[in-house]
Amino acid sequence: MRNALLLILTFMTLLQAQCQTNHVKLGKTLFDAHSAYREPTITHRRFKHKDIVPLLEELKQHPAFQVQVVGKSVEQRDIYLVKAGTGPTKVMLWSQMHGDEPTATMALLDIFNFLQASGDEFDAVRKEILEQNTLYFIPMLNPDGTDVYKRRNALNIDLNRDAIRLQSPEARLLKALRDSLKPEFGFNLHDQSRFYTVGTTPKPATISFLAPAFDYKQTINSVRERAMRTIVGLNEVVQQFIPGQVAKYSDEHEPRAFGDNIQKWGTSLILIESGGMQGDPEKQYIRQINFATILAALQIIGSKSYTRFERAEYYKIPENQRNLFDLVLRDVRYKENGKNCVIDVGILQEEIDAPIPQQFYYKSSVEEIGDMSVFYGYQELDGKGLTLVPGKVLETPLNDLSELTHERLLQLLSEGYTTVRMQTLPYNINPVEQLPLNLVHVSGRVSHALGLDRMANFVLRQEDGTVRYAIVNGFVYDLQGERPRLFHGVVL
DSSP states (O other): OHHHHHHHHHHHHHHHHHHHHHHHHHHHHHHHTGGGTOOTTOOSSOOOHHHHHHHHHHHTTSTTEEEEEEEEOTTOOEEEEEEEOOOSEEEEEEEOSSTTOOHHHHHHHHHHHHHHOOSSTTHHHHHHHHHHEEEEEESOSOHHHHHTTOSSOTTSOOGGGOTTTOOSHHHHHHHHHHHHHOOSEEEEEEEOOTTEEETTSSSBOSEEEEOOOSSTTOOOOHHHHHHHHHHHHHHHHHHTTSTTOEEEOOOOOOTTOHHHHHHHTTOEEEEEEEOOOTTOTTOHHHHHHHHHHHHHHHHHHHHTGGGGSOGGGGGGSOBEEEOEEEEEEEEEEEEETTEEEEEEEEEEEEEEEOSSTTSEEEEEEEEEEEOOTTOEEEEEEEOTTOEEEEOEEEEEEESOGGGOOHHHHHHHHHTTEEEEEESSOOTTOOTTTSOSSEEEETTOOOOOOOOTTSOOOEEEEOTTSOEEEEEETTEEEETTSSOOOOOOOOBO
16 A cells, blocks of 8 residues: 555656656757748737737738737727637737837747638647637727837826826726636736846846736735746746746735736736846847747646646746846946046946837947946946046048948947047938947037946057057947957937
């Protein structure tokens, strides 16, 4: 009898281990196959509402989907609900309640392509997901904010702080859908700041999860616990793509937020935040992670395998901390007003909206000066032995940008110039591609002295006075490295 009991326990342990690895294998397989389902018409993150409408309208022709317009935004743009599946577990997923948070919307479009495919290695997975779940997708809750790439809606209301007052039509719609559908699970899909790290490590929090608290005591009931257990499984999936780059968003209760309230209303709510990643400014790799993670989540939920994950593992996920900068200069010497000190400099590169193909350009600012030993940069530069000197302005004005040949540019940078004057500024220029240095009108006034909230335009000189690095609008050019490509200036 004792041996039989041990045999049963051993079998159950092995079965549990097998179940807990299946989702990881599935996630990896889906991740590797993503390119076959990636929506080809969406290639960058600043797409518009009009770009996804034809895709959603086309879904109406496929028998696997029910697609309808369920509401209007403040500016009367259509908000869609996409239904798929016939299973007993209802799951509601919504993206872009903040207009400048598009990563999950891209992934949902890819998931639509996946769910309507057939005749491939995923037929059994697809069948399982659609037979065990009924899925409700809202692939762009805030189309007005999306079209201007802003967080808030056209009333300047943050939809994720409108769950109680419900002053926005988009918020009222989300609440009404939650109340009428009564989903067991909800996915609140967001993008977070690229400057979050995983705890105190230098690694960016590329993906963060949260099972939001529905009260200030952070009480755990069965609804919230289901979300926590599911997140434990999702963490295992994501760790294989970005090891050490998964964090937990703050558990602090926000009584106005939809996530916290939907958890309170009885739907197990999982927040997924897509942060930053080195070398992925358009978030296409993170899009791929979202695709695999969400599909793995639907398999976990449909099969109820989340019951096998330990809630204690949820608390082992490190919490987000804001410790990242775009660029950190380490240990540079700076002399000013007779003072001589060694400092670190932290620089952020802000996106500025512009009517150009990329729809934005960068404008930098100095956000920290001093000891930055507890902070990190996506790019870090060792400035030991180098002196920071504010960039100079070339006072002799140029008549035309054609005067700035590559050789002339390198000469100016090596002489400490980061800005040139022009008789007439070229207003039709694309600053992302065409500006090698900062431009200022002949009558303009500009200073590149180092200071907080000022633009980052300076050079780093060696002891013999030679310029080793030029920092133009917060971007580094190594003048002793390979031939630098110069294109990050702005019109001042």
